[in-house]
Amino acid sequence: xxxxxxxxxxxxxxxxxxxxxxxxxxxxxxxxxxxxxxxxxxxxxxxxxxxxxxxxxxxxxxxxxxxxxxxxxxxxxxxxxxxxxxxxxxxxxxxxxxxxxxxxxxxxxxxxxxxxxxxxxxxxxxxxxxxxxxxxxxxxxxxxxxxxxxxxxxxxxxxxxxxxxxxxxxxxxxxxxxxxxxxxxxxxxxxxxxxxxxxxxxxxxxxxxxxxxxxxxxxxxxxxxxxxxxxxxxxxxxxxxxxxxxxxxxxxxxxxxxxxxxxxxxxxxxxxxxxxxxxxxxxxxxxxxxxxxxxxxxxxxxxxxxxxxxxxxxxxxxxxxxxxxxxxxxxxxxxxxxxxxxxxxxxxxxxxxxxxxxxxxxxxxxxxxxxxxxxxxxxxxxxxxxxxxxxxxxxxxxxxxxxxxxxxxxxxxxxxxxxxxxxxxxxxxxxxxxxxxxxxxxxxxxxxxxxxxxxxxxxxxxxxxxxxxxxxxxxxxxxxxxxxxxxxxxxxxxxxxxxx
Amino acid sequence: xxxxxxxxxxxxxxxxxxxxxxxxxxxxxxxxxxxxxxxxxxxxxxxxxxxxxxxxxxxxxxxxxxxxxxxxxxxxxxxxxxxxxxxxxxxxxxxxxxxxxxxxxxxxxxxxxxxxxxxxxxxxxxxxxxxxxxxxxxxxxxxxxxxxxxxxxxxxxxxxxxxxxxxxxxxxxxxxxxxxxxxxxxxxxxxxxxxxxxxxxxxxxxxxxxxxxxxxxxxxxxxxxxxxxxxxxxxxxxxxxxxxxxxxxxxxxxxxxxxxxxxxxxxxxxxxxxxxxxxxxxxxxxxxxxxxxxxxxxxxxxxxxxxxxxxxxxxxxxxxxxxxxxxx
Numbered sequence: 001x002x003x004x005x006x007x008x009x010x011x012x013x014x015x016x017x018x019x020x021x022x023x024x025x026x027x028x029x030x031x032x033x034x035x036x037x038x039x040x041x042x043x044x045x046x047x048x049x050x051x052x053x054x055x056x057x058x059x060x061x062x063x064x065x066x067x068x069x070x071x072x073x074x075x076x077x078x079x080x081x082x083x084x085x086x087x088x089x090x091x092x093x094x095x096x097x098x099x100x101x102x103x104x105x106x107x108x109x110x111x112x113x114x115x116x117x118x119x120x121x122x123x124x125x126x127x128x129x130x131x132x133x134x135x136x137x138x139x140x141x142x143x144x145x146x147x148x149x150x151x152x153x154x155x156x157x158x159x160x161x162x163x164x165x166x167x168x169x170x171x172x173x174x175x176x177x178x179x180x181x182x183x184x185x186x187x188x189x190x191x192x193x194x195x196x197x198x199x200x201x202x203x204x205x206x207x208x209x210x211x212x213x214x215x216x217x218x219x220x221x222x223x224x225x226x227x228x229x230x231x232x233x234x235x236x237x238x239x240x241x242x243x244x245x246x247x248x249x250x251x252x253x254x255x256x257x258x259x260x261x262x263x264x265x266x267x268x269x270x271x272x273x274x275x276x277x278x279x280x281x282x283x284x285x286x287x288x289x290x291x292x293x294x295x296x297x298x299x300x301x302x303x304x305x306x307x308x309x310x311x312x313x314x315x316x317x318x319x320x321x322x323x324x325x326x327x328x329x330x331x332x333x334x335x336x337x338x339x340x341x342x343x344x345x346x347x348x349x350x351x352x353x354x355x356x357x358x359x360x361x362x363x364x365x366x367x368x369x370x371x372x373x374x375x376x377x378x379x380x381x382x383x384x385x386x387x388x389x390x391x392x393x394x395x396x397x398x399x400x401x402x403x404x405x406x407x408x409x410x411x412x413x414x415x416x417x418x419x420x421x422x423x424x425x426x427x428x429x430x431x432x433x434x435x436x437x438x439x440x441x442x443x444x445x446x447x448x449x450x451x452x453x454x455x456x457x458x459x460x461x462x463x464x465x466x467x468x469x470x471x472x473x474x475x476x477x478x479x480x481x482x483x484x485x486x487x488x489x490x491x492x493x494x495x496x497x498x499x500x
Numbered sequence: 501x502x503x504x505x506x507x508x509x510x511x512x513x514x515x516x517x518x519x520x521x522x523x524x525x526x527x528x529x530x531x532x533x534x535x536x537x538x539x540x541x542x543x544x545x546x547x548x549x550x551x552x553x554x555x556x557x558x559x560x561x562x563x564x565x566x567x568x569x570x571x572x573x574x575x576x577x578x579x580x581x582x583x584x585x586x587x588x589x590x591x592x593x594x595x596x597x598x599x600x601x602x603x604x605x606x607x608x609x610x611x612x613x614x615x616x617x618x619x620x621x622x623x624x625x626x627x628x629x630x631x632x633x634x635x636x637x638x639x640x641x642x643x644x645x646x647x648x649x650x651x652x653x654x655x656x657x658x659x660x661x662x663x664x665x666x667x668x669x670x671x672x673x674x675x676x677x678x679x680x681x682x683x684x685x686x687x688x689x690x691x692x693x694x695x696x697x698x699x700x701x702x703x704x705x706x707x708x709x710x711x712x713x714x715x716x717x718x719x720x721x722x723x724x725x726x727x728x729x730x731x732x733x734x735x736x737x738x739x740x741x742x743x744x745x746x747x748x749x750x751x752x753x754x755x756x757x758x759x760x761x762x763x764x765x766x767x768x769x770x771x772x773x774x775x776x777x778x779x780x781x782x783x784x785x786x787x788x789x790x791x792x793x794x795x796x797x798x799x800x801x802x803x804x805x806x807x808x809x810x811x812x813x814x815x816x817x818x819x820x821x822x823x824x825x826x827x828x
Contacts, residue, residue, distance in 0.1 A: 003603075003672075003673075003676040003677045004676060004677045004678065005677070006672070006677050010679075014668055014672065014679050014682055015664075015665045015668045015669070016661075016664075016665065018668075018682060018686070019627055019628060019630075019631035019634075019664050019668075020631060021628060021686070021689065021690060021699075022690075023703050024690075024699070024700075024703070025699065025700035025703045025704065026700075026703035026704050026706065026707045027707065030707040031635075031703070031706040031707050033551075034551045037550070037551070055662070055665050056588075056592075056658060056659075056661050056662030056665055057592040057595065057596065057662060057665065057666075059585075059658075060585050060588040060589045060591075060592050060662070061589050061592060061593070063585040063589075064585045064586045064588070064589030064590075065589075067581070067582040067585055067586060068586065070582075071582060081510050084510075104539075104541060107539055107540065107541070107647075108541070110654075111540075111558075111642060111650075114638055114641045114642035114650075114654060115642040117638050117642070118635060118638040118639045118641075118642050119642075123631075126635075126638075127661065130634075130638060130657065130658065130661070131658075133638075133641075133654065134581070134654060134658055137581050137651060137654065138581040138582075138585075140539065141535040141539075141580050141581045141582070142581070142582070144517075144534050144535055144539070145531055145534065145535065145582075148516070148517075148531075148534055151514065151516070151517060152512035152513060152514060152515065152516075153510065153512055153513060154513070155513070157517070158514060158517050158518040159517075159518045159519070160517065161517070161519055161538050161539060161541075162518070162519060162538075164541065165541055165542060165543045165544050166543075166544060171544075171546070174541070174546070175546040175547075178545055178546040178547055178557055179546065179547060181549070181557055182546075182547045182548060182549040182550055182551075182557055183550060184550055184551060185551075444547050444550070445547075447546060447547045447548065448546050448547070449544045449545070449546050454544075474518065492513070496510060
């Protein structure tokens with residue numbers, strides 16, 4: 001008798017969904033204790049639609065094939081010293097930011113999805129999270145391996161793990177993921193699974209990987225291609241999560257909307273560094289930040305929110321501010337890093353004349369009016385041998401932890417400051433968005449480990465900033481950082497190319 | 501005669517990342533080392549978890565076990581993601597060809613109804629046991645400390661999902677994809693006397709809070725006993741009673757167990773070697789969970805095999821415990 005053929009859905013149900021059972025001996029609530037405290041109501045986990053129906057044997061098979069190809073490229077890259085094929089040694093600073101700022105987030109994503117992959121009461125949702133957890137571990141490890149070769153030939157990669165836990169600007173991405181992981185399991189899924197993976201990933205992952213492709217970095221771009229099918233799975237999970245929550249109970253809508261408001265704002269703040277990378281750090285440009293924002297957020301995100309409107313979900317709060325920010329944030333951020341270039345873990349520089357023209361062309365409304373004059377001044381000072389570094393330490397926003405570098409969007413000459421008082425203490429913010437987030441969960445955000453506060457409180461060694469940079473951050477001051485011009489990275493590059 | 505292609509040699513500035521150099525010296529590192537050591541964030545967390553405010557986000561205090569260096573739990577298999585999936589892909593390729601062979605030759609018809617019934621009663625319900633092992637290893641991966649052990653726990657957790665799926669496929673082969681065998685096996689799991697102790701024990705593990713204690717309960721004690729009873733002793737019984745072809749379908753589990761045991765024993769050994777306090781703690785956990793597991797598995801072992809089976813399984817476990825440095 002020939003066995004009947006099972007369709008994928010039934011097969012997945014039998015192989016996976018049917019593994020769990022109703023408890024008789026232990027308290028199931030105690031086994032899955034974190035489902036209630038956020039106020040989310042799940043009435044029926046069985047309504048969960050599996051976003052992908054992959055069994056482990058297939059997972060191992062596909063992923064092993066991808067890994068085999070990827071590592072073959074890494075080996076060839078190292079064997080042929082392919083770091084010499086990058087467009088310009090300035091490019092390498094973009095992937096220094098990636099390894100110190102983004103790869104550790106992949107690790108936190110592994111941990112976060114391992115947590116939800118254990119804690120969700122529904123087996124379908126759990127298993128989908130578990131696979132994403134494993135994928136995220138893949139991403140951090142393959143990124144480390146992709147950068148391993150660069151680390152051998154360029155400065156600034158070597159202390160990525162130590163730096164991620166301590167350095168002032170790296171607390172921006174670190175606190176973002178700490179915030180998501182310390183939240184309840186459902187907020188984590190809306191923060192990372194939906195807001196980040198489904199909408200904002202295109203603005204993080206794609207620019208870095210396309211930047212690698214345009215700048216001759218075969219190791220990083222191959223990783224990017226290899227991770228693409230993982231990311232596609234993650235996006236379907238993110239979308240399923242939000243639909244599931246919204247369909248489970250109408251009371252969930254308001255909670256989910258609040259999380260969307262929070263995480264899109266936090267996400268747009270986090271992406272400032274990508275904006276800067278795209279506009280200033282890629283010698284061969286992919287597109288401007290403004291263009292990327294329009295394509296990936298305004299068009300793609302706009303269509304998504306139109307779809308979600310039927311559940312009563314609207315565009316994230318402050319979308320109109322975010323729309324204006326695309327004209328400004330990359331310029332404001334790179335200027336901040338340029339002037340704090342002695343305290344960064346990578347090199348900074350003045351854009352070339354060609355690059356300044358490109359920026360003028362891409363930002364006709366703002367660049368010449370507000371930002372070009374600064375660079376012209378910086379050029380003059382540099383020509384006189386007075387390359388400018390600011391002496392002070394920046395004040396940080398309590399929520400996003402970015403220095404107060406953003407301006408009012410209606411008046412780009414005016415720095416944007418907000419503040420609020422909680423338990424008799426005053427807290428400072430870069431924006432209404434960040435202030436709102438604080439005011440909604442002050443007991444959480446008063447805990448922020450703000451690097452500049454910590455320095456002033458004497459918790460990071462010192463007393464001189466130089467000691468903090470070298471002893472506490474493990475930066476080789478003058479080698480890993482300062483201007484690209486005259487840096488050891490640049491000198492070595494010239495030697496390799498025979499132009500010294 | 502050998503030929504040598506001339507490539508440009510460039511002197512590297514450094515051999516590896518600074519944290520790897522601090523541990524292993526200034527020399528080229530392995531991929532396992534770079535993917536594993538000091539990758540997890542250790543300090544200066546921004547907020548306490550809303551779901552566990554007494555702990556930091558990554559906190560070694562989630563177990564009573566104390567380690568000076570959590571990276572002492574080196575995986576003897578040196579699995580990072582890439583080596584892990586490639587190794588499992590090889591195993592699944594063999595398994596796939598075994599399952600295909602079994603189905604193509606319709607080897608089921610060589611199994612008596614009685615044997616098929618035994619497989620449904622004793623083997624297939626273990627998919628639920630594996631599901632518990634999946635949960636418990638995920639728990640350790642998310643609550644544990646240091647990439648060396650948490651990544652290996654994740655691999656173990658995913659392996660167990662894979663094994664649960666293989667066991668389910670055995671049921672589907674027997675019932676011609678109707679799902680009836682799986683339903684029958686689940687009803688045994690839910691209400692048959694021989695399974696209730698095991699099920700109660702599984703449920704109890706999922707409410708156990710200390711992740712290293714859970715590693716002892718699941719990966720050391722319960723796995724050692726169950727795998728010996730089922731994939732060693734019951735397998736031998738099947739082979740002697742006309743059911744040898746079933747071994748084709750459980751070969752994956754046997755190979756996996758061998759592989760996983762190497763890692764489990766290495767972790768146990770490192771934990772015991774750390775301190776007398778750890779040793780005492782571990783002996784306490786092993787004693788407690790062994791007692792529970794033996795009581796839970798005894799009815800199953802006696803019906804599936806015989807009165808001596810449980811003792812044999814315990815003897816195999818005890819041998820491993822002694823080798824790891826416990827109880828001596």
